[in-house]
Amino acid sequence: MKIVVGIPASEGIAIGKALVYERESNNEIDTLQLSSLTPNDAIKRFQEAISISISRLGKLARKTEVEIGPNEAAIFDAQILICEDDDFQQSVIKKINQGIPIDKAIWIVVDFYISKFAEMDNDYFKERALDIQDVGNQIIKALTGSNPNALMELTEKKIIVSRVLTPSDTVELPKKYVLGFLTEFGGPTSHVAIIARALNVPAVIGIPELTHQISQGDLLIIDGTNGHVIINPDTKTLGKYAVQQKKMVQNQQELQKFAKIQAKTQDGKLIKIQANIGSVDEVYRAMDHGADGIGLLRTEFLYLEKKDLPTENELFDTFKEILSAMREKAVILRTLDIGGDKDIPSLVLPKEENPFLGLRGSRFISDAQLRRIIITQVRAALRASSFGNLKIMFPMVSTLKEVLDLNTLVNECRSDLLANGYNIATSVEIGIMVEVPSIALCAEAVAPYVDFFSIGTNDLTQYVLAADRTNETIAYLYDHFHPSVFRLIQIVVNAAHKYGKWVGICGELASESLATPILLGLGIDELSMNINSIPKIKRQVTRQSMNKSKEILKTVLDLPTSKDVRKFLSQNSINDI
Amino acid sequence: MPKVQFTAILKNRVGLHARPAALFVRTSKKYQCEIFVEKEGNRVDAKKILGVLGLGANKDDKITVYLDGQDALDAKEVLLEMIENKFGEE
Numbered sequence: 001m002k003i004v005v006g007i008p009a010s011e012g013i014a015i016g017k018a019l020v021y022e023r024e025s026n027n028e029i030d031t032l033q034l035s036s037l038t039p040n041d042a043i044k045r046f047q048e049a050i051s052i053s054i055s056r057l058g059k060l061a062r063k064t065e066v067e068i069g070p071n072e073a074a075i076f077d078a079q080i081l082i083c084e085d086d087d088f089q090q091s092v093i094k095k096i097n098q099g100i101p102i103d104k105a106i107w108i109v110v111d112f113y114i115s116k117f118a119e120m121d122n123d124y125f126k127e128r129a130l131d132i133q134d135v136g137n138q139i140i141k142a143l144t145g146s147n148p149n150a151l152m153e154l155t156e157k158k159i160i161v162s163r164v165l166t167p168s169d170t171v172e173l174p175k176k177y178v179l180g181f182l183t184e185f186g187g188p189t190s191h192v193a194i195i196a197r198a199l200n201v202p203a204v205i206g207i208p209e210l211t212h213q214i215s216q217g218d219l220l221i222i223d224g225t226n227g228h229v230i231i232n233p234d235t236k237t238l239g240k241y242a243v244q245q246k247k248m249v250q251n252q253q254e255l256q257k258f259a260k261i262q263a264k265t266q267d268g269k270l271i272k273i274q275a276n277i278g279s280v281d282e283v284y285r286a287m288d289h290g291a292d293g294i295g296l297l298r299t300e301f302l303y304l305e306k307k308d309l310p311t312e313n314e315l316f317d318t319f320k321e322i323l324s325a326m327r328e329k330a331v332i333l334r335t336l337d338i339g340g341d342k343d344i345p346s347l348v349l350p351k352e353e354n355p356f357l358g359l360r361g362s363r364f365i366s367d368a369q370l371r372r373i374i375i376t377q378v379r380a381a382l383r384a385s386s387f388g389n390l391k392i393m394f395p396m397v398s399t400l401k402e403v404l405d406l407n408t409l410v411n412e413c414r415s416d417l418l419a420n421g422y423n424i425a426t427s428v429e430i431g432i433m434v435e436v437p438s439i440a441l442c443a444e445a446v447a448p449y450v451d452f453f454s455i456g457t458n459d460l461t462q463y464v465l466a467a468d469r470t471n472e473t474i475a476y477l478y479d480h481f482h483p484s485v486f487r488l489i490q491i492v493v494n495a496a497h498k499y500g501k502w503v504g505i506c507g508e509l510a511s512e513s514l515a516t517p518i519l520l521g522l523g524i525d526e527l528s529m530n531i532n533s534i535p536k537i538k539r540q541v542t543r544q545s546m547n548k549s550k551e552i553l554k555t556v557l558d559l560p561t562s563k564d565v566r567k568f569l570s571q572n573s574i575n576d577i
Numbered sequence: 578m579p580k581v582q583f584t585a586i587l588k589n590r591v592g593l594h595a596r597p598a599a600l601f602v603r604t605s606k607k608y609q610c611e612i613f614v615e616k617e618g619n620r621v622d623a624k625k626i627l628g629v630l631g632l633g634a635n636k637d638d639k640i641t642v643y644l645d646g647q648d649a650l651d652a653k654e655v656l657l658e659m660i661e662n663k664f665g666e667e
Contacts, residue, residue: 074596081602081626088627113627120633128595128630306637 001234006182006207010196013245014180015238018218019158020211021151021169035101042102043093044136047144052142054083067175068195075131082135088113091334095150103140110136134166138545149509154178159220163211165192175199179221182229184210196224204229207419259290263541265520265549271541272526273534274330276506280318283325286531289316290538292331293389295454295485295528296506299377300336309373315380323388330389330430332454332528334433335377337361337395347373356468361396362432365405378413385425392428393454398436403449433506435459440488443462443495450501453492461485479562486518486557486565493523504528513540514566517573520544521553544573581647583656589663592635596666602626604655610646612656638655 061076077265082088088109095105110132117129151160151169154177162169163184170192181196181203189222196203203226214220214231221230221241230237263271274295275286286294302310323331338344339360347370352358364370381392394406410430417424431452434440440460443453457480462469464484467477489505496503504526509515512534519527520541527537552572559565583629589597605612605623616638621628623642634640640660644653659665 071596074599077603078595078599078626081599085625085627087622087625113631116631131595132627 001237002231004105004207004210004213004229006204006210006227006229007186008224009186009193009205010181010201011205011221011225012180012200012202013224013241013248014159014202014220014222015241015245016157016159016220018161018182018214018216018220019151019154020163020164020214020216021160022211030272034103037102038136039096039099042096042105046092046096046102046106046139047089049139049142050083050089053138054080056138056142057083072195076466078128079131079135079138080568082132083139102143106136106139130164130166133164134169137166139200151297159222161210161214161220165195171194180224181205182207182210182214182220182222183477184208191563236270239484255539258539258542260289261290261538261542262292263538265541266543266545267547269546270331270465271520271524272504273528273538273541274332274504274528275531275534276528277531280321283322286534287326289531289534291329291531291534293332294322294326295330295332295504295526296393297331297333298337299334300338300344303336303338303346306344306346309346309376312376312380312383315377316383319381319384319390320387321389323384326388328389330391332391332393332431333381334393334395335362335374336364339363356462362394362402362406363396365402365409368426372408375413379417382410382413382417382424382428383422385428386423390425391452393431393433393452394454395433396435396459397432398438400442400445400449403432403446406432407449410503434488434492435463437464437488440492443492444498447499447501452502452504453496454504454506454526455489455492455507457485457489460488460507464488473536480507481515481562481569482511483559483562483565484556485509486522486553489519489522490557496522503528513537514569514573516540517544517549517552517569518556518565520546521549521551521556548573578646580645581649581653582641582643583653584639585638585657585660587634587636587660589660589666590636592628592638593640597666598626598629600649600659600664601656602629604659605652608644608646608648608652610644610649610652613643615641615643622646 014325028306034042057076061073064076065073091109092105093254096102105540114129114131117132118126120126137172151173154174154495157177159180159182160173160178161182164186165183178199179479180201181192183192183205184207186192186205192203192205202222204222204224204227207229219232221233223241233241261553265271272292273290274293275282275289275291276298277283277286277294277295278298278301281473283294302315319333338347339349339355339358349359359367362374364374378392381390384390392410397403397406407430414424429451431454432439433456434443434453435436435456437460439446458469461478461480461482465477465482467474469478493503502525505519505524506528509519509531510527513536516537529537552569556565556568559568587593589598592634593601602624609647614618614623614629616632619632621632623629642653642656
């Protein structure tokens with residue numbers, strides 16, 4: 001038994017025999033014949049091979065478009081364009097005229113372009129090196145008339161092991177026989193990673209010396225979640241993974257059913273289950289996993305890796321895209337939350353002694369310069385509001401005065417936009433995050449001035465326990481199951497409900513099924529979490545009743561430590577583990 | 578013969594990479610006029626994909642497109658719109 005580790009590229013567990021795919025196995029006799037051609041004949045053969053390749057690639061493009069999608073199919077269109085590229089053809093022809101055998105001429109030119117692309121600093125462009133290599137392979141195959149792809153012969157379920165897998169390798173695969181993929185090369189954006197996720201099979205990539213360690217027919221276990229590969233496992237390991245695999249499959253199938261249902265307790269209380277997202281792509285994944293809306297749209301992604309701050313129009317375009325995609329479902333946009341430990345390149349903030357207690361989040365409005373950033377975001381958000389169901393949420397608020405100032409800021413933006421003829425939705429809820437104990441304790445004073453509260457339990461825990469969540473030496477203190485956290489939540493919920501306002505949780509606590517009964521008992525209206533946890537928490541809600549949850553809460557609030565809370569919950573409620 | 582040029586900033590997520598690059602070249606090839614695309618002084622034939630990919634034009638990069646020939650104005654309109662529409666990116 002041997003364990004090797006690579007980059008986890010697609011989740012899940014696969015157990016099966018290896019099909020080691022060696023792509024550099026061109027027929028030697030054919031190659032020999034090619035090298036005896038005169039330059040003129042060789043050029044003719046090359047041109048024929050180009051048109052055969054273009055027609056084959058066209059077929060692959062159409063097959064991919066049907067089986068996978070138009071974006072993946074575009075890869076082959078790019079390859080067709082490479083075949084058609086006059087510079088590429090002329091370079092090969094020039095080499096042939098110099099007396100270089102046709103196959104070598106092709107590889108010299110292909111290698112020239114590969115080295116050119118491999119130097120570029122962008123992963124996307126590096127991937128293009130593989131496309132060119134793929135074109136080289138295609139043309140050689142067309143020249144030698146050899147079978148285009150050994151993988152097509154796959155007739156039983158196997159794990160595909162290869163140094164690299166190019167788009168044309170993967171497209172010709174009989175998909176139903178693929179258990180998983182292992183490759184020596186490739187990054188998270190490589191074709192094999194994308195195809196594996198699309199087929200929903202595990203993949204581990206970037207494993208050094210992979211093909212030297214695995215022989216044809218070896219028994220393999222792929223753990224695509226952790227990036228582990230076990231070669232010829234012993235019976236004990238095999239048994240362990242078989243059980244885990246079965247559990248995962250069952251769990252996934254069962255959970256997926258819960259993505260589509262509403263999260264309603266057994267006594268009929270409906271809880272909104274929403275998604276925390278930080279990019280446009282995640283919108284679609286959130287919907288697939290059954291999100292009732294976006295409970296936290298982090299806007300920081302629009303500022304990362306950018307030299308300049310985004311303009312109002314740029315922000316508007318992205319907000320509009322997300323709101324339109326979600327249609328009538330809520331999108332809670334959180335304004336920029338940086339400072340503290342989070343930086344963006346376009347903004348140099350002075351170093352602080354205690355960054356977590358310093359200038360961060362909505363505190364920006366106290367500074368004439370930084371205030372502009374928040375105004376730009378609010379204006380862009382309000383302009384996008386007519387395209388969907390927008391709510392705006394301000395992070396890191398500590399006092400009533402800040403709440404009032406933020407409301408004034410929103411109203412000024414709104415009047416100015418309306419005066420300039422912009423369309424704004426009639427109702428845009430404005431809420432705040434509860435992360436600072438002061439705002440939780442004074443929630444009753446604040447409740448009349450906000451439409452909702454969303455509790456950021458990660459920061460709330462750090463502030464109430466005075467335990468820096470990035471400091472490992474005091475990690476034993478940091479636990480969001482501490483009774484103090486639940487007591488603060490209780491104050492907020494009671495205050496909010498008194499004024500008819502709703503309360504959500506958008507910290508990690510929302511995705512803990514162990515916490516679901518207490519959060520229900522507290523009267524939380526909405527839970528927002530990472531996309532993958534949504535079906536799990538929907539199921540957990542359907543297993544609870546409000547009466548039982550309230551009883552659990554009563555006991556929990558009087559428990560002295562987080563350890564006691566966890567212990568009590570695991571003994572007194574239904575949970576997954 | 579019309580001779581035109583335009584400058585644009587790539588707003589789509591991946592720049593002139595696989596699909597957008599293919600679309601750009603495929604569209605350029607439909608026109609009779611000569612089309613060149615330039616980034617930071619590096620000018621290549623817009624009808625040849627290896628050159629276009631070789632520009633390494635990423636998101637937020639500025640490119641200039643030079644068109645020369647009978648249908649240059651039509652080509653300009655179509656190519657500019659394509660860039661502004663982020664190559665139909667979802």
